[in-house]
Amino acid sequence: MKVQAYLAFDGNCQEALNFYSNVFDAEIKNRQTYADKKIDVPSSYRDRLQHAELKGKGVHFMAYDAAPDTPLTEGTKIHLSIDLTDKNEAQDIYKKLSSGGRIHHELREREWNALFGRFTDQYGINWMINCDLS
Incomplete structure (x- = not known):
C-alpha cells in the first residue's frame, strides 16, 4: 500500500509545480491538460492541468487544477x-x-x-x- 498526497489548485497548478520543482530539484511528470479530455469544463480550463506528478529524490506527489464543480477552500487539517x-x-x-x-x-x-x-x-x-x- 502507498498513501500519497494529491494537491488541488485553482488554475495555478503549473506555476506551483514549477516552484516546487525548483525547491526540491524534482521533475514534473505525466503532465496532462484538460485539452484532449472528454470532460465537461469551460474552454478557459482546457490549458489547465488535469493531472501531473512531481517526482524526485524523496519527493513524489500529484497535483491538478480543480474543475469548476470542485469547491476549493484553504484548510488546516493536512500538512x-x-x-x-x-x-x-x-x-x-x-x-x-x-x-x-x-x-x-x-x-x-x-x-x-x-x-x-x-x-x-x-x-x-x-x-x-x-x-x-x-
Whole structure:
C-alpha cells in the first residue's frame, strides 16, 4: 500500500509545480491538460492541468487544477511534512518554500532535539519541516 498526497489548485497548478520543482530539484511528470479530455469544463480550463506528478529524490506527489464543480477552500487539517537530517538542507528548503507564504512557527531548535518550522506557502499549501539534530 502507498498513501500519497494529491494537491488541488485553482488554475495555478503549473506555476506551483514549477516552484516546487525548483525547491526540491524534482521533475514534473505525466503532465496532462484538460485539452484532449472528454470532460465537461469551460474552454478557459482546457490549458489547465488535469493531472501531473512531481517526482524526485524523496519527493513524489500529484497535483491538478480543480474543475469548476470542485469547491476549493484553504484548510488546516493536512500538512505535508518533510523529514530531514541535514541542517543546511532544512534551512534552505524552509527558506525557499516559505518565501511569499505565512510563517506559523519559525524554523528553530525544539525540545525534541530537532529543527522544526511550520508555514503555509504562497499557494496555500501547509508544510512542516522537521530536521533531527541527534
